[in-house]
Amino acid sequence: MSQAAVPKSAGKTKFALKTPKGTKDWGDKDMVIRTKLFDTISSVFRRHGGVTIDTPVFELREVLTGKYGEDSKLIYNLEDQGGELTSLRYDLTVPFARYVAMNGIQAIKRFHIAKVYRRDQPAMTKGRMREFYQCDFDIAGVYESMVPDAEILSIVVQVLKEVGIPDFTVKVNHRKILDGIFGHCGVPEDKVRTISSAVDKLDKLPWDEVRKEMTEEKGLDGEIADKIGKYVQLKGTIPEMIEKLSSDEDLMTNESAKQGVEDFKTMLPYLEAFDVVPFYSFDLSLARGLDYYTGLIYEAVTAASAPPEEAGDAKKKKKKNDDDDASESVGVGSIAAGGRYDKLVGMFASKKNGDIPCVGISFGIERLFSIIKSQGLYDHLRPTATQVFILAFGGGPEWTGFLPERMKVAKKLWEAGIEAEFIYKSKPKLQKQFEAAEKSGCPLAVILGQEEFNKGVVKVKELGLGEQDKGVDISVDEMVDYVRKKLESF
Numbered sequence: 001m002s003q004a005a006v007p008k009s010a011g012k013t014k015f016a017l018k019t020p021k022g023t024k025d026w027g028d029k030d031m032v033i034r035t036k037l038f039d040t041i042s043s044v045f046r047r048h049g050g051v052t053i054d055t056p057v058f059e060l061r062e063v064l065t066g067k068y069g070e071d072s073k074l075i076y077n078l079e080d081q082g083g084e085l086t087s088l089r090y091d092l093t094v095p096f097a098r099y100v101a102m103n104g105i106q107a108i109k110r111f112h113i114a115k116v117y118r119r120d121q122p123a124m125t126k127g128r129m130r131e132f133y134q135c136d137f138d139i140a141g142v143y144e145s146m147v148p149d150a151e152i153l154s155i156v157v158q159v160l161k162e163v164g165i166p167d168f169t170v171k172v173n174h175r176k177i178l179d180g181i182f183g184h185c186g187v188p189e190d191k192v193r194t195i196s197s198a199v200d201k202l203d204k205l206p207w208d209e210v211r212k213e214m215t216e217e218k219g220l221d222g223e224i225a226d227k228i229g230k231y232v233q234l235k236g237t238i239p240e241m242i243e244k245l246s247s248d249e250d251l252m253t254n255e256s257a258k259q260g261v262e263d264f265k266t267m268l269p270y271l272e273a274f275d276v277v278p279f280y281s282f283d284l285s286l287a288r289g290l291d292y293y294t295g296l297i298y299e300a301v302t303a304a305s306a307p308p309e310e311a312g313d314a315k316k317k318k319k320k321n322d323d324d325d326a327s328e329s330v331g332v333g334s335i336a337a338g339g340r341y342d343k344l345v346g347m348f349a350s351k352k353n354g355d356i357p358c359v360g361i362s363f364g365i366e367r368l369f370s371i372i373k374s375q376g377l378y379d380h381l382r383p384t385a386t387q388v389f390i391l392a393f394g395g396g397p398e399w400t401g402f403l404p405e406r407m408k409v410a411k412k413l414w415e416a417g418i419e420a421e422f423i424y425k426s427k428p429k430l431q432k433q434f435e436a437a438e439k440s441g442c443p444l445a446v447i448l449g450q451e452e453f454n455k456g457v458v459k460v461k462e463l464g465l466g467e468q469d470k471g472v473d474i475s476v477d478e479m480v481d482y483v484r485k486k487l488e489s490f
Contacts, residue, residue, distance in 0.1 A: 020130070021122060021130065022120070022122035022124075022129050022130025022131065023129065023130060023131045024124065024129070028383055029381070029383045030369070030373075032378075032381050032382070032383055032384075033369060033372060033373065033378045033381060034133075034365060034369060036378060036381060037163055037365055037368055037369065037372070038113055038135070038365070040159075040162050040163050041113070041135045041159055041163065041363060042111065042113065042135075043162075044155060044158050044159050044162060045111035045135075045137050045155075046111075048109065048137070048151065048155055049109045050109045050110060050111040050137055051108070051109065051110055051111070052110065052111050052112060052113075053096075053099060053110050053112055054112065054114065055089070055092070055095040055096070055098075055099055055112070055114075056089075056095075057088060057089060057114075057115065058078060058086045058087060058088050058089065059086065059087060059089055059094070059095055059098065060084065060085070060086055061077065061085040061086055061087045062085070063094065063095075063098050063348070064087050064089070064090060064094055066291070067090075067094050067291060067292055067344070067347075068090060068091075068291060068292075069193055069197060069291040070194070070197050071090070071118075073119075074090065074118045074119045074120050075087050075088070075090050075118075075119065076088040076117045076118075076119055088116075088117035089116050089117065090116060090117070090118060091116050091134060091362065092112045092114060092116060092134050092136040092362065093136065093138070093292070093341070093344070093360060093362070094292070094344065096110065096112065096136070096138055096140075096358075096360075097292075097341070097344040097345045097347070097348060097358065098348050100140050100345050100349075100356055100358075101345050101346075101347075101348035101349035101350075101356075102348065105140065105356070106141060106142075106356065107140060107141030107142075108138075108139075108140050108141065109137070109138070109139050109140075110137075110138055110140070111135070111136060111137045111138075112134075112135075112136045113133060113134070113135045113136075113365075114133065114134065115131055115132065115133055115134075116131075116132065116133075116134050117130060117131055118130055118132075125370065126333070126367070126370060128333075128366075128367075129366055132364065132365065132366045133364075133365035133366065134362045134363065134364060134365070135362065135363040135364075135365060136338075136360055136361070136362045136363075137152070137155055137360060137361055138358055138359065138360030138361075139151070139152065139358065139359055139360065140345070140356050140357070140358040141356065141357065142356075142357060143357075145263065145266055146263055146266045146267035146270065146296075147270065148359050149263075149267055149295075149296050149340060149359050150267050150270035150271055150273075150274060151274075152338065152359050152360065152361050153170070153172070153267075153271060153274070153276060153280070153298065154271075154274035154276050155361060156170055156276075156279075156298065156300055156336055156338075156361055157170070157274075157276045157279050159336070159363060160300060160335070160336070163368060163372070164372065164377045164378070165302055165335070165368065165371060165372075166302075166375075167302065168279070168300055168301065168302045168335070169279065169280075169281050169300070169301055169302075170279050170280050170281070170298055170299070170300045170301075170336075171235075171280075171281050171282075171283040171286045171298065171299050171300075171301065172238070172280050172281070172282055172283070172286070172296065172297070172298040173282065173283060173284060173285075173286040173287070173288075173296075173297050173298075174260035174261075174263060174264065174295060174296055174297065175260075175287075175288075175293050175294055175295055175296075175297055175339070175340075176256045176257065176259050176260035176263070176294075176295060177245070177256070177257050177260035177261065177284070178196060178199070178260075178284070178287060179192060179256045179257075180251065180254040180255070180256035180257025180258070180259075180260060181228065181231045181232070181251065181254075181257060181284070182195060182196070182228065183254055183256060183257075184227075184250065184251050184253075184254045184257065185224050185227035185228050185231070186221070186224045186227070187220065187224060187228070191218065191219070191220060193291060194218050195214055195218065195220060195228070196287040197287065198210050198213045198214050198218065199228070199232050199285055199287045200285070200286070200287035200288065201213070202232065202233070202285035203285065203286075203301075203333070207229055207233060211225045211226075211229060214228075231251075231284055232284045232285045233284070233285065234284045235281055235282060235283040235284060235285070236281070236282055237277070237280070237281070237282065238264060238268060238271070238277060238280055238282045239268065239277075240282070241264075241282035241284075242261060242264050242265055242268065242282075245257070245261050246261055246265075260295075263295065263296065264282070267296075280298075286298070286299055288337065288339055292341040292343070292344040293339040293340065293341055294340055294341055294342045294343055295339065295340030295341075295342065295359070296339055296340045296359065297337075297338070297339035297340075298337065298338060298339060298361075299334050299336070299337040300334065300335050300336040300337070301333060301334055301335065302335055302371060333367070334364070334367070335363065335364055335367045335368055335371070336361060336362065336363045336364065337361070337362060338359070338360050338361035338362050339359070339360075340357070340358070340359040341358050341359070341360075342355060342357040342358065343355055344358065345358060382440070382441030382442070383439075383440070383441055384421075384440045384441060384442070385419050386419050386420065386421045386440040386441070386442040387418055387419045387420065387442055387443065387444060387487055388413055388418055388419070388420040388421075388442060388444045388445070388446055388483060389420070389421055389422070389433070389436065389437035389440060389442050389444070389445050389446075389463070390406045390409050390410055390413075390420055390421070390422040390445075390446050390448070391406075391422075391430065391433040391434070391437065391445055391446070391447045391448065392405070392406055392428070392433070392447070392448045392450075392453075393430050393447055393448070393449050393450065394449065394450025394451075395450070396450075399427065399450060400426070400427070401425070401426040401427035401428065402448045402450075402453065403425075403426050405448055405453060406422040406448060407422070409422075409446060409448065409458070409476070409479070410422055412476075412479065412480055413446075413480065413483065416480045416483075416484065418480070418483060418484065418487070419442075420446075421436075421440060421442070423436055434463075437463055438463060438464070442463065443462060443463060443464070443487070443490055444460060444461070444462060444463060444483060444486060444487065445460070445461045445462075445463050445471075446458050446459070446460055446479065446483065447459040447460075447461060447471065452473065453476075456475055456476050456477070457473050457474065457475055457476070458473075458474060458475075458476055458479055459471040459472065459473055459474075460472050460474055460479070460482060460483060460486065462486075
């Protein structure tokens with residue numbers, strides 16, 4: 001092709017600058033909030049003896065296949081690279097189980113904060129994304145029954161209280177109780193998991209629609225569905241539900257259901273010792289669709305869901321955009337979830353190592369962030385970590401702006417571990433410097449006056465007080481100690 005024939009647009013393809021659907025950029029104050037969440041949650045995890053690990057962002061596809069039930073369709077598969085079929089991790093639990101099996105670990109308390117990926121329909125304002133962070137804490141190993149479970153449930157409450165989430169409830173159930181109910185009601189073995197998935201939708205849909213899915217879409221007999229409905233709509237406090245289920249003589253003839261209730265009886269005094277019982281609601285509609293759960297399951301919610309009839313109607317409405325999913329419950333829904341999974345490690349382990357019982361919890365950072373941001377819970381956080389802003393004041397033909405001098409003062413503060421900034425300009429106006437200091441949100445200013453600094457003196461002033469704080473003159477040699485003590489007083 002001749003040069004004249006080359007289109008003018010060649011090499012300059014235009015496209016819309018946007019993040020991929022279900023993802024977002026993080027910056028400025030949002031990053032400050034997210035970092036605060038990470039720090040608070042990690043602090044709780046460490047208090048409970050957690051050690052941190054990391055795993056690859058993608059796994060061999062066979063590691064992830066068959067672990068997530070109906071949600072397996074949401075796994076992101078990658079192109080073949082050198083003969084290996086891989087997929088982006090869907091959660092942090094299956095990679096953890098692979099890690100435990102691969103390294104022959106018999107007992108560990110681990111936490112992991114990292115991104116996971118799901119090919120879901122996003123609802124961005126509600127924290128439902130395709131790329132998002134999970135914060136997981138898991139206990140693996142053989143221990144006395146329900147002791148690790150109780151500690152995990154205490155961690156759920158502790159984290160949500162310490163990050164500042166108001167008015168939350170943690171729904172709790174047991175897969176053995178659910179399986180026992182299904183068996184007692186006559187659900188065929190090959191339909192248990194798919195019917196369990198339908199039951200799990202009761203927080204968003206009315207019973208009539210869930211029953212319709214069971215019978216019309218999944219082929220369950222109507223009489224069996226009605227029997228199930230009498231159970232899965234029950235909920236109450238843990239002591240109330242233990243009493244209610246224990247008194248159901250017919251259900252207690254089912255060994256699976258009986259074992260699940262016994263687990264709750266064993267765990268109740270531990271939860272009372274941790275003083276967390278009032279935060280829990282025993283809800284038989286909670287099913288947790290993932291195939292790997294074998295025992296206790298739980299899910300923390302904060303905003304009330306839409307009434308079932310409204311949720312059903314809303315599902316029919318056309319979405320306006322990715323941020324407006326009318327079928328989603330009011331608020332962000334689940335903010336943490338987890339359970340016991342005693343057989344997952346065994347899927348990867350040799351016969352020698354066998355099954356390693358595990359129980360864990362996962363917190364969704366983006367959903368916690370949505371609540372905190374909307375309610376202004378972290379508005380007090382400063383957008384930067386800067387503690388001291390260094391300013392210079394002077395004038396006249398001989399005024400240089402003290403740029404090298406400001407740099408020397410900054411170096412003194414940095415070497416003392418104090419976070420400091422200054423404007424990158426030779427002769428900045430004083431007003432512009434104060435505006436920059438206020439924007440950073442830092443509490444103190446160190447001012448280099450033209451006459452004073454030449455005598456070895458700076459002024460330390462508390463910002464945000466206007467004329468109420470005239471500042472204190474301090475020698476340059478004493479500046480670091482004075483600033484450090486001043487910062488400790490805030």
